[in-house]
Amino acid sequence: MHLTIFGSGYVGLVTGACFAEAGNDVLCVDVDERKVEMLRRGESPIYEPGLEELLNRNLAAGRLNFTTDAAEGVRHGLFQFIAVGTPPDEDGSADLKYVLSVAESIGRHLSEYRVVVTKSTVPVGTADKVRARIDATLAERHAQIEFDVVSNPEFLKEGAAINDFMKPDRIVVGTDNPRTAELLKALYDPFTRNRDRMVVMDVRSSELTKYAANAMLATKISFMNELANLAERMGADIEKVRLGIGSDPRIGYHFIYPGCGYGGSCFPKDVQALARSAQEHAFEAKLLNAVEAVNLRQKSLLFDKLSRYFGGDLAGKTIALWGLAFKPNTDDMRAAPSRTLMEALWAAGAKVRAYDPVAMQEARRIYGERADLVLAKSAKEALSGADALAIVTEWQEFRSPDFDMIKSELGRPAVFDGRNLYDPAFVRRFGLKYYAIGRGD
Numbered sequence: 060m061h062l063t064i065f066g067s068g069y070v071g072l073v074t075g076a077c078f079a080e081a082g083n084d085v086l087c088v089d090v091d092e093r094k095v096e097m098l099r100r101g102e103s104p105i106y107e108p109g110l111e112e113l114l115n116r117n118l119a120a121g122r123l124n125f126t127t128d129a130a131e132g133v134r135h136g137l138f139q140f141i142a143v144g145t146p147p148d149e150d151g152s153a154d155l156k157y158v159l160s161v162a163e164s165i166g167r168h169l170s171e172y173r174v175v176v177t178k179s180t181v182p183v184g185t186a187d188k189v190r191a192r193i194d195a196t197l198a199e200r201h202a203q204i205e206f207d208v209v210s211n212p213e214f215l216k217e218g219a220a221i222n223d224f225m226k227p228d229r230i231v232v233g234t235d236n237p238r239t240a241e242l243l244k245a246l247y248d249p250f251t252r253n254r255d256r257m258v259v260m261d262v263r264s265s266e267l268t269k270y271a272a273n274a275m276l277a278t279k280i281s282f283m284n285e286l287a288n289l290a291e292r293m294g295a296d297i298e299k300v301r302l303g304i305g306s307d308p309r310i311g312y313h314f315i316y317p318g319c320g321y322g323g324s325c326f327p328k329d330v331q332a333l334a335r336s337a338q339e340h341a342f343e344a345k346l347l348n349a350v351e352a353v354n355l356r357q358k359s360l361l362f363d364k365l366s367r368y369f370g371g372d373l374a375g376k377t378i379a380l381w382g383l384a385f386k387p388n389t390d391d392m393r394a395a396p397s398r399t400l401m402e403a404l405w406a407a408g409a410k411v412r413a414y415d416p417v418a419m420q421e422a423r424r425i426y427g428e429r430a431d432l433v434l435a436k437s438a439k440e441a442l443s444g445a446d447a448l449a450i451v452t453e454w455q456e457f458r459s460p461d462f463d464m465i466k467s468e469l470g471r472p473a474v475f476d477g478r479n480l481y482d483p484a485f486v487r488r489f490g491l492k493y494y495a496i497g498r499g500d
């Protein structure tokens with residue numbers, strides 16, 4: 060089948076590469092010429108395990124192409140996927156200007172029937188706006204051409220996106236027209252062979268499903284973080300509590316890991332956007348607001364613990380930081396807890412020696428050269444001359460470190476673990492002070 064994907068960001072690129080891998084003829088359209096050039100050379104602008112390989116294989120096979128030409132895009136695919144960004148507005152609601160500008164391009168160049176698919180995370184009612192924008196543009200041209208608008212949210216996790224796409228738990232399709240459901244079924248068939256994983260519903264329910272999924276997961280995390288803070292005060296160990304409740308299948312083990320807060324480009328943005336949408340419907344989303352507030356507080360927790368440890372005076376101290384990315388297997392630092400911590404440390408006059416297996420370049424891009432940030436070449440080098448260690452991302456290589464080495468490198472041998480990676484009793488045996496989340500300091 061012929062497909063066009065507008066937007067070669069995270070979602071668009073993974074979607075395009077995976078559809079091409081299944082044998083489709085995919086054309087990706089992006090306004091950024093430099094990015095299109097890079098992609099034509101087979102270089103991925105984002106770090107995602109397995110993506111570059113898919114990109115190169117399908118480029119070579121001629122099934123995956125890149126262009127800046129929207130007209131060519133509209134001509135190419137029966138399916139027109141909209142996968143451009145929906146950055147948060149000043150008030151946290153999703154900004155639809157890129158989505159609607161693609162809708163306008165489609166309206167301008169449409170010459171025969173097309174299925175327009177919104178893949179970006181968009182507020183409920185967006186498909187209607189897309190349809191209205193295409194209609195208005197067609198009216199300007201005095202053209203009458205049939206098209207459908209379908210909502211098909213994505214549920215990819217960064218770092219595992221290819222696998223998530225190739226072996227989806229579910230494919231949600233929101234459409235008010237049975238004909239398009241059949242077309243999408245045929246398109247997704249190679250990914251759902253063993254079981255029918257397609258959940259077809261009306262457009263608005265599908266749009267809300269995407270937010271509901273992320274908001275539910277964010278709620279689980281904030282709930283556990285709240286309990287961790289309670290456990291700390293009550294002399295309980297949240298890790299024991301986690302195992303105790305996870306074994307109940309109604310609760311489950313997934314996404315109940317307490318930590319130093321959730322980050323990334325999705326949870327913070329989507330929880331906020333849903334809460335703002337609620338406001339627009341004159342409804343106060345009390346739980347969503349609390350989920351967000353708990354997370355903001357949680358992202359400051361490591362700093363608060365460090366500050367307490369140093370008697371409120373961090374000026375002139377050096378803190379080693381392990382992990383910059385918002386989670387392992389990505390270089391993404393958007394809304395990462397590491398940023399909250401570093402910025403608070405700098406504001407308090409401390410220096411940071413940071414190490415991350417893949418996000419060093421990203422950190423340099425965000426913060427540039429500054430005297431109070433050393434980007435170390437290894438986990439060990441980050442420790443050198445530091446007063447304490449803070450762990451923010453649970454990369455595999457931090458899971459069983461040489462604690463003797465940590466002790467000898469640190470000025471004040473204290474470890475602040477934002478991801479509960481170790482057994483407290485084990486770490487303390489090395490003569491290290493150990494502060495984790497919800498495990499009683």
Ligand code: UGA
Pocket residue numbers: 180213214215216217218273276280313314315316317318319320321322323324325326385386
């Ligand atoms: C999330 C969802 O998991 C995907 O299903 C969804 O498609 C995606 O957003 C999206 O909307 O595009 P992602 O942001 O890549 O995916 O990352 P997650 O693996 O969900 O982690 C989010 C944050 O929660 C991380 O900072 C992680 O450290 C934190 N987290 C996760 C916890 O603190 N505790 C947990 O138990 C799980």
